[in-house]
Amino acid sequence: MFINKIVNQFNLSDAHSCDTPMVAGLILHHSDKTILLPPEILDWQTRTPYHALVSVINYITVGTCSDIAFAMGHLSFFLDCYTLEHWSATICIVCYLKGTQMMGLALSGTNPLHLIGYSNSNYDNFPKMSHSISGYCFNISSSAIS
Secondary structure (H helix, E strand, C coil): CHHHHHHHHCCCCCCCCCCCCCCCCCCCCCCCCCCCCCHHHHHHHHHCCHHHHHHHHHHHHHHCCHHHHHHHHHHHCCCCCCCHHHHHHHHHHHHHHHHHCCCCCCCCCCCCCCEEEEEEEEEEEECCCCEEEEEEEEEECCEECC
Protein backbone atom coordinates (compact mmCIF):
# COMPACT_ATOMS: atom_id res chain seq x y z
CA MET A 1 0.00 0.00 0.00
CA PHE A 2 1.25 3.52 -0.82
CA ILE A 3 0.97 4.85 2.73
CA ASN A 4 3.11 1.95 4.00
CA LYS A 5 5.76 2.86 1.45
CA ILE A 6 5.78 6.44 2.75
CA VAL A 7 5.95 5.25 6.36
CA ASN A 8 8.93 3.04 5.53
CA GLN A 9 10.63 5.63 3.31
CA PHE A 10 10.64 8.19 6.12
CA ASN A 11 11.58 5.67 8.83
CA LEU A 12 8.29 5.88 10.71
CA SER A 13 7.55 2.15 10.99
CA ASP A 14 7.86 2.27 14.78
CA ALA A 15 5.98 5.56 15.18
CA HIS A 16 2.64 5.55 16.98
CA SER A 17 -0.41 6.60 15.01
CA CYS A 18 -2.11 9.94 15.72
CA ASP A 19 -5.84 10.48 16.26
CA THR A 20 -5.92 13.68 14.22
CA PRO A 21 -3.84 14.91 11.29
CA MET A 22 -2.89 18.11 13.12
CA VAL A 23 -2.93 19.19 16.75
CA ALA A 24 -5.97 21.39 17.38
CA GLY A 25 -5.06 25.05 17.65
CA LEU A 26 -1.51 24.55 16.39
CA ILE A 27 -0.06 27.85 15.23
CA LEU A 28 2.96 27.58 12.97
CA HIS A 29 5.12 30.59 12.21
CA HIS A 30 7.17 31.83 9.30
CA SER A 31 10.76 32.50 10.16
CA ASP A 32 12.12 35.98 9.58
CA LYS A 33 13.97 35.79 6.27
CA THR A 34 16.00 38.90 7.03
CA ILE A 35 17.80 37.06 9.83
CA LEU A 36 20.46 34.58 8.76
CA LEU A 37 19.91 31.10 10.10
CA PRO A 38 22.66 29.42 12.12
CA PRO A 39 24.77 26.89 10.15
CA GLU A 40 23.36 23.92 12.10
CA ILE A 41 19.79 24.89 11.14
CA LEU A 42 20.79 25.31 7.49
CA ASP A 43 22.50 21.92 7.60
CA TRP A 44 19.39 20.36 9.15
CA GLN A 45 17.19 21.89 6.43
CA THR A 46 19.51 20.52 3.75
CA ARG A 47 19.30 17.01 5.21
CA THR A 48 15.54 17.07 5.91
CA PRO A 49 13.31 16.00 2.98
CA TYR A 50 10.46 18.37 3.91
CA HIS A 51 9.59 19.15 0.27
CA ALA A 52 9.51 15.47 -0.66
CA LEU A 53 7.28 14.55 2.28
CA VAL A 54 4.89 17.45 1.68
CA SER A 55 4.70 16.44 -1.99
CA VAL A 56 3.75 12.83 -1.31
CA ILE A 57 1.24 13.85 1.36
CA ASN A 58 -0.28 16.30 -1.12
CA TYR A 59 -0.58 13.47 -3.65
CA ILE A 60 -2.38 11.34 -1.06
CA THR A 61 -4.64 14.29 -0.14
CA VAL A 62 -5.75 14.88 -3.70
CA GLY A 63 -6.10 11.20 -4.56
CA THR A 64 -7.76 9.55 -1.60
CA CYS A 65 -7.61 11.34 1.76
CA SER A 66 -9.39 14.67 1.68
CA ASP A 67 -9.62 14.57 5.48
CA ILE A 68 -6.04 15.85 5.70
CA ALA A 69 -6.58 18.72 3.25
CA PHE A 70 -6.59 21.48 5.88
CA ALA A 71 -3.41 20.24 7.57
CA MET A 72 -1.72 19.74 4.21
CA GLY A 73 -2.66 23.20 2.98
CA HIS A 74 -1.44 24.74 6.21
CA LEU A 75 1.97 23.05 5.98
CA SER A 76 2.35 23.99 2.31
CA PHE A 77 2.72 27.65 3.33
CA PHE A 78 6.10 26.84 4.83
CA LEU A 79 7.93 25.18 1.95
CA ASP A 80 10.43 28.04 1.83
CA CYS A 81 11.00 28.46 5.57
CA TYR A 82 10.36 25.21 7.42
CA THR A 83 11.70 24.43 10.85
CA LEU A 84 11.54 21.52 13.24
CA GLU A 85 8.00 22.47 14.29
CA HIS A 86 6.83 22.21 10.66
CA TRP A 87 8.64 18.89 10.19
CA SER A 88 7.01 17.52 13.37
CA ALA A 89 3.56 18.60 12.18
CA THR A 90 4.19 16.88 8.83
CA ILE A 91 5.29 13.69 10.58
CA CYS A 92 2.04 13.85 12.58
CA ILE A 93 0.07 13.70 9.32
CA VAL A 94 1.98 10.58 8.24
CA CYS A 95 1.29 8.98 11.63
CA TYR A 96 -2.40 9.83 11.22
CA LEU A 97 -2.41 8.25 7.76
CA LYS A 98 -0.65 5.19 9.17
CA GLY A 99 -3.43 4.71 11.72
CA THR A 100 -6.33 5.35 9.34
CA GLN A 101 -5.15 3.69 6.14
CA MET A 102 -7.69 0.88 6.37
CA MET A 103 -10.65 3.28 6.70
CA GLY A 104 -12.75 4.06 3.68
CA LEU A 105 -16.13 5.11 2.41
CA ALA A 106 -18.97 2.72 1.72
CA LEU A 107 -21.63 4.03 -0.63
CA SER A 108 -24.52 1.62 -0.32
CA GLY A 109 -27.82 1.09 1.38
CA THR A 110 -31.49 1.53 0.74
CA ASN A 111 -31.80 5.20 1.68
CA PRO A 112 -32.50 7.62 -1.16
CA LEU A 113 -29.46 9.49 -2.44
CA HIS A 114 -29.48 13.15 -1.38
CA LEU A 115 -26.65 15.52 -2.15
CA ILE A 116 -25.89 17.77 0.81
CA GLY A 117 -23.20 20.44 0.88
CA TYR A 118 -21.53 22.38 3.68
CA SER A 119 -18.97 25.15 3.58
CA ASN A 120 -17.00 27.19 6.06
CA SER A 121 -14.40 29.90 5.97
CA ASN A 122 -12.05 31.71 8.29
CA TYR A 123 -11.27 35.25 7.21
CA ASP A 124 -7.69 36.39 7.79
CA ASN A 125 -6.67 33.40 9.93
CA PHE A 126 -3.03 34.26 9.21
CA PRO A 127 -2.87 38.00 9.95
CA LYS A 128 0.83 38.41 9.10
CA MET A 129 0.30 36.86 5.67
CA SER A 130 -3.27 38.12 5.05
CA HIS A 131 -4.50 34.62 4.19
CA SER A 132 -7.98 33.25 4.65
CA ILE A 133 -9.02 29.62 4.61
CA SER A 134 -12.20 28.10 3.30
CA GLY A 135 -13.41 24.56 3.00
CA TYR A 136 -16.35 22.49 1.89
CA CYS A 137 -17.83 19.06 2.30
CA PHE A 138 -20.32 17.32 0.04
CA ASN A 139 -22.19 14.22 1.13
CA ILE A 140 -24.34 11.74 -0.70
CA SER A 141 -26.81 10.67 1.98
CA SER A 142 -24.50 10.09 4.96
CA SER A 143 -21.20 9.50 3.10
CA ALA A 144 -18.69 12.26 2.38
CA ILE A 145 -17.63 12.33 -1.28
CA SER A 146 -15.69 15.59 -1.50
